[in-house]
Amino acid sequence: MMHGNGMMEGMPMMGAAGWIFMILLWGFAIVGFIFTVQWLLSKRKSEKEERPLQSPLDILKSRYVRGEITEEEYNRIKKDLE
Incomplete structure (x- = not known):
């Protein structure tokens, strides 16, 4: 014999507190x-x-300090930038 309408059998219906939660x-x-x-x-x-945004001259100076370019390259590029 079947009890109820078959939906959610064995599970109690959620009360108002359950819905609020x-x-x-x-x-x-x-x-x-x-x-x-x-x-x-x-x-x-x-x-x-x-x-911060660096200017081209700041980038050139940092490359020279790190030894990526020589003094001649530094002076040539600096002249081109100015």
């Missing part, structure tokens, strides 16, 4: 996801802003 759980999950995405995007934006 479920809605709150999904709400916190969605809000948490939104805040996480916003935080990641703002972090990425701030990393881009932290790097």
Whole structure:
């Protein structure tokens, strides 16, 4: 003999407190996801802003200091830049 309508047999129906809990759980999950995405995007934006732009002359000076170019190359390129 079958009891009930066959749907969710053996599982008690969720009361009002259960539905409220479920809605709150999904709400916190969605809000948490939104805040996480916003935080990641703002972090990425701030990393881009932290790097100062170097002028070509600054790049040339740093290459000379690191020994990547000789003094003659440095002077020739510096003359071209000015």
